[in-house]
């Protein structure tokens with residue numbers, strides 16, 4: 475069925491949003507296989523973002539565990555420091571082709587706001603980023619970054635003043651300004667066609683891992699591991715291997731500070747159940763009556779109470795497996811990679827690294843594990859210092 479992954483996905487939006495979604499759907503159908511569009515996207519991925527990213531043999535990390543060989547897919551080396559730029563460039567190019575002059579985006583921690591503002595600056599478009607007042611207060615550095623890049627930050631006071639309120643406000647704005655405005659969503663979430671188009675703009679990660687693997691060790695890896703917030707870097711990593719059961723796909727969610735309600739973001743690996751959030755049917759952290767439970771994680775990029783619908787499908791179909799590590803385990807992963815390899819990972823990516831502690835003992839020396847290092851950790855240093863009780 476169109477726009478569905480099994481029973482997940484769909485377009486659960488107010489009627490007023492449907493014309494905007496239908497216009498986007500038609501445009502994406504037109505451009506997704508257009509050689510000129512794809513060449514344009516490819517050009518900016520290579521010349522601006524820095525693709526292909528390195529495929530790094532983490533020999534010291536490998537020696538630390540003494541089991542399978544570990545490779546890191548270095549999305550952290552991309553322009554603006556994470557995989558988010560892949561998607562922001564793809565959607566900005568699409569917006570341009572659709573004749574839109576303005577981009578709007580929602581952001582929580584500010585990382586997607588910065589990626590969107592970057593793409594808007596590059597393509598000479600206006601950019602407004604919707605952000606909860608609470609998040610604006612917590613993420614002053616990214617707010618200033620967005621303004622430097624020429625974006626306007628629109629404070630959202632409703633609800634709890636966080637990401638979900640900013641998203642609702644962005645959708646409302648889009649519905650009434652669709653003639654000149656493109657809504658740039660930051661992960662494989664939201665109503666159809668977003669989960670599909672964001673996945674298509676991120677699938678270069680897995681395609682490169684396939685080529686890197688063949689070139690480096692002559693076959694496909696045994697495991698690919700990635701962290702899961704909304705699920706875009708994980709979907710980008712998994713998608714090219716979706717029909718390869720020999721490549722085990724592991725998504726790592728945020729286990730937060732405990733398994734208690736509201737203390738984690740274990741949507742797929744914990745107590746999430748199918749429901750509706752931000753226009754899609756997918757696993758969601760919710761109460762018995764379907765109210766959304768606010769997620770928590772030490773890592774701002776992972777504390778989302780939903781997940782992309784294609785991940786829900788992959789979980790039920792057994793295509794991928796979803797697990798979680800706690801805040802503390804992720805902090806240990808952060809320190810481990812910094813000390814062993816001289817690479818300071820994003821706290822989000824540190825969750826994928828931390829899962830190696832659980833995975834590696836069951837692997838053998840002739841196997842290969844690839845971890846998607848979704849971003850760099852410069853943005854998290856202050857927070858990690860605080861968590862370690864260090865005054866900077």
Ligand SMILES: *Cc1c(COP(=O)(O)O)cnc(C)c1O
Pocket residue numbers: 556557558585660661662701702703704705706707708775776820822823848849850
């Ligand atoms: C935003 C972010 C994530 C989480 O988003 P996904 O859509 O799940 O990939 C993970 N890592 C980094 C570095 C991020 O900035």
